[in-house]
Amino acid sequence: MKLKNHSVIILLILSVWVGCISPPDDFPTVPDIRFNDMEFVQAPGADSLIVTINFRDAEGDLGLNARDLSPPFNELNYLTDEQGNYITYSNRPEDAPSFNNRDWVIFPLINNVEIQDTLWVSENEDYYNIFVKFFIKRGGSYTEFNWSDPPYFTTFNGRFPRMLEEERTRAIEGQIRYSMLSLGWNSIFRTDTIRLELQVQDRALNRSNVVSSPDFTLSQIAR
Known part of the structure; x- marks a missing residue:
């Protein structure tokens, strides 16, 4: 699946901070995430739309490595x-x-x-472990901007790496900073009001809760 279509070039970059702790009673089996921050960084090349979320998980079975391609993680x-x-x-x-x-x-x-x-x-949606939806707000209503439709035929869903290399169960919490690079942010969204929805998925295929960003325009979150 190619990620270059028309004027849009997409590159996904992830940085992850993880803390491992003794499992408390309130850490969930299904991953729990919370919205943290959004920023838009313009550069001479592709611009970056960066979202940061906090996460908690009781088993620590978050993340997929490059070799995790056997079913159910086939692309x-x-x-x-x-x-x-x-x-x-x-x-x-x-x-x-x-x-x-x-x-x-x-x-x-x-x-x-x-x-x-x-x-x-x-x-195969289970190839990914982080899922991103875009919505444009017009006239007080939100309409999904579907990247898989023509002329883009692409996705901003992606993968983040395994949080723990060992297989033993361990509660973890931390942050995922998910950077989406494109040449087309300004030409597509201009002054539109946008909202993102995000989910993550663990290796047991448990989907987290859905979190939403606040409404924003690119200029409002520009750094």
């Missing part, structure tokens, strides 16, 4: 026909989408074998 699902064959672009059914970087993959590597074709895929 893509390859769609098949009734006979179990992969659906290629040249033999796509009438209801298949036209070519785009979200729904089709060229020469994918499956079980360490490169498939010399273009295959129809669907995104």
Whole structure:
């Protein structure tokens, strides 16, 4: 899934602070998060929209490393026909989408074998462990700005690394600083009032509560 589409280039950068403590009674099995801060940093290249959240988790099973690609953490699902064959672009059914970087993959590597074709895929949400939604406020109502729609065909969902390398259970708390880089922030949102919603997910696939940022414009949170 490519993250470069039209005038938007996305890069996700994470910094994580973790504190490990003796498990208190009120630390949840399902991750608990709280909104902390938002900032917009402009640079000669891509600009950064940075959100910081606080988290607590009783087991410490937060985070995915680069090698965590086996199910249920695989990035893509390859769609098949009734006979179990992969659906290629040249033999796509009438209801298949036209070519785009979200729904089709060229020469994918499956079980360490490169498939010399273009295959129809669907995104596996469990590949990610942090989820971000954007909303624009107009006339007092919020409308979701869906990055997966044309012309962008992308996502700001991402991964943060494992908090603890060892597998033993340990309560943790800390902060995740999630930086989203793009050339298109100002051209897309301009003076719009925006709100973000965020969730995280642990390796047991427990989704946290949803937290919302305050309403903001890019100029209001510029640093």
